[in-house]
Amino acid sequence: MQENLVIVESPAKAKTIEKFLGKSYMVKSSFGHIRDLAKKGLGIEVDKEFEPIYEIPEDKRKVVDELSRLARQAKTVWLASDEDREGEAIAWHLATVLNLPIDNTRRIVFHEITQRAILNAIENPRTIDMNLVNAQQARRVLDRLVGFELSPVLWKKVRPALSAGRVQSVAVRLIVEREREIIAFQTTASYRVVAQFYAEGDPQKSLFKATLSRSFERREDAVAFLEGCIDERYSVSKCEEKPVQRYAAPPFTTSTLQQEAGRKLGMSVAQTMSVAQRLYEQGLITYMRTDSVNLSQMAITQCKNEITRLFGAKYSYPHNFKTKAKGAQEAHEAIRPSYIERHEIEGTAPEKRLYELIWKRTVASQMVPAELDRTTIEINLSRRSEQFVASGEVVRFDGFMRLYSESTDEDTQQEGEGGILPKMEVGTAVVATTITASERYTQAPSRYNEAALVKRLEELGIGRPSTYAPTITTIINRGYVEKQNRDGQKRQIEHLILSGGKISQKMATESYGKEKSRLAPTDIGMVVNDYLESQFASIIDYHFTANVEKEFDRVADGEITWHTMINDFYAPFHKLVDAAIGTQNDRTQQVRVLGVDPKTGLTVKARIGRYGPMVELGGDDGTKGQFASMKKGQLIESITLEEALELFALPRNLGELDGEPLMVGVGKFGPYLRHGKSFTSLAKTDDPYTITRERAEELLRESGEKQRAASEPLRTFAEDATMLIKSGIYGPYISYGGKNYRLPRGSKPESLTYVDCQRIVAKAQKK
Numbered sequence: 087m088q089e090n091l092v093i094v095e096s097p098a099k100a101k102t103i104e105k106f107l108g109k110s111y112m113v114k115s116s117f118g119h120i121r122d123l124a125k126k127g128l129g130i131e132v133d134k135e136f137e138p139i140y141e142i143p144e145d146k147r148k149v150v151d152e153l154s155r156l157a158r159q160a161k162t163v164w165l166a167s168d169e170d171r172e173g174e175a176i177a178w179h180l181a182t183v184l185n186l187p188i189d190n191t192r193r194i195v196f197h198e199i200t201q202r203a204i205l206n207a208i209e210n211p212r213t214i215d216m217n218l219v220n221a222q223q224a225r226r227v228l229d230r231l232v233g234f235e236l237s238p239v240l241w242k243k244v245r246p247a248l249s250a251g252r253v254q255s256v257a258v259r260l261i262v263e264r265e266r267e268i269i270a271f272q273t274t275a276s277y278r279v280v281a282q283f284y285a286e287g288d289p290q291k292s293l294f295k296a297t298l299s300r301s302f303e304r305r306e307d308a309v310a311f312l313e314g315c316i317d318e319r320y321s322v323s324k325c326e327e328k329p330v331q332r333y334a335a336p337p338f339t340t341s342t343l344q345q346e347a348g349r350k351l352g353m354s355v356a357q358t359m360s361v362a363q364r365l366y367e368q369g370l371i372t373y374m375r376t377d378s379v380n381l382s383q384m385a386i387t388q389c390k391n392e393i394t395r396l397f398g399a400k401y402s403y404p405h406n407f408k409t410k411a412k413g414a415q416e417a418h419e420a421i422r423p424s425y426i427e428r429h430e431i432e433g434t435a436p437e438k439r440l441y442e443l444i445w446k447r448t449v450a451s452q453m454v455p456a457e458l459d460r461t462t463i464e465i466n467l468s469r470r471s472e473q474f475v476a477s478g479e480v481v482r483f484d485g486f487m488r489l490y491s492e493s494t495d496e497d498t499q500q501e502g503e504g505g506i507l508p509k510m511e512v513g514t515a516v517v518a519t520t521i522t523a524s525e526r527y528t529q530a531p532s533r534y535n536e537a538a539l540v541k542r543l544e545e546l547g548i549g550r551p552s553t554y555a556p557t558i559t560t561i562i563n564r565g566y567v568e569k570q571n572r573d574g575q576k577r578q579i580e581h582l583i584l585s586g587g588k589i590s591q592k593m594a595t596e597s598y599g600k601e602k603s604r605l606a607p608t609d610i611g612m613v614v615n616d617y618l619e620s621q622f623a624s625i626i627d628y629h630f631t632a633n634v635e636k637e638f639d640r641v642a643d644g645e646i647t648w649h650t651m652i653n654d655f656y657a658p659f660h661k662l663v664d665a666a667i668g669t670q671n672d673r674t675q676q677v678r679v680l681g682v683d684p685k686t687g688l689t690v691k692a693r694i695g696r697y698g699p700m701v702e703l704g705g706d707d708g709t710k711g712q713f714a715s716m717k718k719g720q721l722i723e724s725i726t727l728e729e730a731l732e733l734f735a736l737p738r739n740l741g742e743l744d745g746e747p748l749m750v751g752v753g754k755f756g757p758y759l760r761h762g763k764s765f766t767s768l769a770k771t772d773d774p775y776t777i778t779r780e781r782a783e784e785l786l787r788e789s790g791e792k793q794r795a796a797s798e799p800l801r802t803f804a805e806d807a808t809m810l811i812k813s814g815i816y817g818p819y820i821s822y823g824g825k826n827y828r829l830p831r832g833s834k835p836e837s838l839t840y841v842d843c844q845r846i847v848a849k850a851q852k853k
């Protein structure tokens with residue numbers, strides 16, 4: 087009989103823990119949840135206080151059978167799933183399915199997978215916390231109720247095969263609202279004035295930049311200002327130098343790790359969590375789902391020792407941070423390395439980079455603030471009320487910045503701000519060498535990237551550390567949101583330069599609008615959002631969704647029962663569903679008229695069709711119109727008449743080739759070439775609207791060569807000419823008797839004999 091059985095969630099975690107426990111402990115994995123709500127029907131008995139109907143999925147039966155057998159044979163069973171609500175629920179499901187007494191079963195939790203943490207947990211077991219279990223059940227039941235009741239409404243009123251979720255719908259709403267801000271944004275130009283000065287009498291003529299305190303909306307006003315600066319006199323009216331301190335950012339929470347990994351490493355939220363999970367399971371970092379910035383006293387001491395060893399005692403500043411998030415558990419820790427003295431790890435490139443980020447952030451949080459001198463110089467004009475202002479910062483002591491500095495979503499520095507400014511006295515006369523009025527355009531709000539969306543959801547109190555990654559993945563997979571890259575556009579900007587008493591003009595080109603991995607709504611995402619706002623405004627209201635999270639926290643704290651919480655939500659929600667089903671919905675059928683085609687006089691419209699967003703030419707008088715699919719990134723709300731008319735350029739006739747027309751078009755599977763009866767896909771870099779005939783012929787030749795190569799057998803056999811080994815898109819295969827047979831894994835075509843091929847065919851035919 088096995089003395090101790092320890093059950094964890096993942097095999098990687100089991101492997102790491104097994105190293106720390108003796109031979110009397112067997113560590114096994116449940117591979118995550120072993121039970122979930124029944125897939126058939128609602129899976130909840132609404133009339134019985136929302137009692138969940140749980141079932142063991144087919145792919146988990148083997149795992150459950152093995153764990154049941156081992157649990158019966160063990161003297162003591164230890165449930166060691168993660169320390170959050172999800173982990174507590176897994177422990178409860180295991181206890182229930184394995185017939186373990188809830189009050190006696192030993193539940194152990196640890197924030198890091200280290201020997202000291204594991205042994206400490208074994209010495210201090212507790213029972214399953216049913217309040218945490220009920221908070222998880224409440225979230226699962228509530229989300230199932232919303233999805234199960236909302237989705238059929240969308241099928242009926244908007245489009246089949248759609249689905250909705252409580253937190254996901256709010257995330258989509260944020261992205262849709264930002265897109266509409268961008269669509270409505272009107273760019274305006276203004277002239278911003280920057281001058282280069284030096285102190286009169288300065289033999290070095292040390293130049294510094296200063297910016298005028300106002301901009302000019304009209305070109306003529308900017309010119310008039312520059313003209314007025316000819317023979318103008320300037321003097322320093324204020325010179326302020328004050329020491330400031332810049333403090334280190336706190337250690338990582340789940341949210342701040344996701345944001346910083348996105349900014350510094352270019353990782354998606356899902357990728358960050360996946361890599362962090364692997365680091366945790368290998369015992370390299372503490373638990374990666376937390377909203378606490380707290381560090382243990384042991385970790386603070388380790389940081390102090392390491393900072394002193396690396397940089398000296400003057401860089402050490404041992405202290406703890408206060409967690410602002412309401413409901414955060416101070417007993418939990420921030421995300422930190424398990425061993426502070428370990429600077430680097432073995433592993434994949436993403437694991438190494440993320441570990442380094444966590445290590446630097448943790449250690450920097452225990453370093454002294456940076457000390458800077460911030461200087462501001464204001465310069466008066468003798469004949470005008472405006473002022474030029476220069477500001478600069480000089481680092482006197484780098485402190486934590488020696489190791490790490492936090493990024494922001496928009497890391498920009500204004501011209502006229504920055505480095506060292508010369509020492510000045512009030513009243514000092516200064517000389518302007520050049521004064522430049524540069525045309526500047528206002529920028530539309532930026533689309534969210536994943537990090538910015540997580541930050542906004544957290545600010546609104548929506549979701550929790552464990553929900554951000556699956557929320558973003560879900561809205562992308564459902565086709566409501568796309569992650570897009572957009573090429574920048576170019577525009578001409580004007581610089582008016584006053585130098586030597588004369589004003590000259592210089593034109594320059596600037597790029598704008600370039601975006602990488604930004605989240606944009608699709609047309610169907612906007613339609614679904616509009617429908618939900620019109621019929622279920624309270625459900626996707628930001629404050630309401632945040633309040634639901636607070637209710638989950640109250641359940642976790644034992645203040646209210648989860649049945650009460652669900653009932654308070656469900657009754658009004660169900661009424662909204664009934665009302666929505668009985669309401670006529672016209673908004674989703676709306677057609678946007680873009681204008682009239684000047685060539686044909688026919689009306690051009692944009693709408694959602696059976697296969698997605700499209701534009702239509704004509705079709706008003708009962709005749710069949712001409713249709714064209716919209717390009718990726720185009721929206722019904724923002725597409726222009728000119729952009730729509732371009733879409734009707736397909737299919738394009740590139741002329742005849744060997745007596746057959748060579749056509750380029752866009753079909754269900756993307757852009758293609760058609761020559762006679764053969765079709766060839768375009769490469770990702772080819773644009774169907776601009777592809778040349780020469781490039782089209784090149785693609786046809788490449789396609790023909792591939793087809794000829796595929797038709798040539800890799801092997802033939804003298805014993806039987808009909809037995810062939812060919813190359814297919816999934817690898818080599820046997821062609822025999824009009825049928826194809828897959829080669830066994832690891833087989834090499836060149837080493838197979840005729841007898842080998844006969845055996846493979848016979849075995850496949852027998853199956």
